[in-house]
Amino acid sequence: MKPPAVSDVARDLVVNETFGPTFQGEGPSTGRYAHFIRLFGCHLSCAWCDTPQTHDPARYDLAAEQQVLSIDDILSWLASTPAELLVITGGEPLLQPRALERLLCTIRERALAADIEIETSGTIPPTDLLTSAVTRFNVSPKLAHSGLRRHQRVRPAVLRHFAGTGKAIWKFVVQETGDLDEVQELVGTYDLKPVWIMPEGTDSATVLARMRLLAEPVLARRWHLSTRLHTLLWENDRGH
Numbered sequence: 001m002k003p004p005a006v007s008d009v010a011r012d013l014v015v016n017e018t019f020g021p022t023f024q025g026e027g028p029s030t031g032r033y034a035h036f037i038r039l040f041g042c043h044l045s046c047a048w049c050d051t052p053q054t055h056d057p058a059r060y061d062l063a064a065e066q067q068v069l070s071i072d073d074i075l076s077w078l079a080s081t082p083a084e085l086l087v088i089t090g091g092e093p094l095l096q097p098r099a100l101e102r103l104l105c106t107i108r109e110r111a112l113a114a115d116i117e118i119e120t121s122g123t124i125p126p127t128d129l130l131t132s133a134v135t136r137f138n139v140s141p142k143l144a145h146s147g148l149r150r151h152q153r154v155r156p157a158v159l160r161h162f163a164g165t166g167k168a169i170w171k172f173v174v175q176e177t178g179d180l181d182e183v184q185e186l187v188g189t190y191d192l193k194p195v196w197i198m199p200e201g202t203d204s205a206t207v208l209a210r211m212r213l214l215a216e217p218v219l220a221r222r223w224h225l226s227t228r229l230h231t232l233l234w235e236n237d238r239g240h
């Protein structure tokens, strides 16, 4: 496993981009008016990663992709643009837990967002403070097609921890119907619920085609289906 690219400085966050308003494009809050903070850095390297600019030096100038923002900078941004739903994503946001705790606790104190969601790979356990500050964790354990070794992508104790928070939903990125058996194995082993299946794809044609293939098999398993609304609307444009 690669070492984390990001040090956890408690007063600053290493950010790739902030954007919004846009719609939450994935999971249970799809379609909600939302603002996003995309944190820099990821310790994984999924084959189909849609945000390689957060961590891949082979394809991106990482110095140009990161900005160190103080918690006050981010609070000012939020105060100027009232957030209904704030989504913290990455990269892997849980690589910067201390600064994130400070940010999210202050957002809660000042009521700068009605709801807060963290998108995470489910390989790093959240702190108790983060758990109390968020509305929901959107946890996406990776399947074999990510190209990661199993011990990198499936951390049993971390999955159990998230399940025990009562705030996790499980969002699996799927390419074809055959992947659903692998989801079932994880869901059954770790008692993960509720389950959301989301098509992998960074263009609207792929997302729509895969949703059509997945719809009936997902219904048959009594799971939920997520689209990628921002991809249907804006393809892979940044800032959405």
Ligand SMILES: Nc1nc2[nH]cc(C(=O)O)c2c(=O)[nH]1
Residues within 6 Å of the ligand: 022, 023, 024, 025, 026, 051, 087, 089, 090, 119, 230, 240
């Ligand atoms: N609109 C929009 N919704 C999203 N939900 C999760 C995202 C992510 O990149 O993790 C994302 C994103 O990049 N854009």
Ligand code: SF4
Residues within 6 Å of the ligand: 042, 043, 044, 045, 046, 048, 049, 050, 051, 052, 054, 090, 091, 092, 121
């Ligand atoms: S965990 Fe997310 S950000 Fe990290 S490599 Fe995989 S898809 Fe990309």
Ligand SMILES: [Mg+2]
Residues within 6 Å of the ligand: 050, 051
């Ligand atoms: Mg995205």
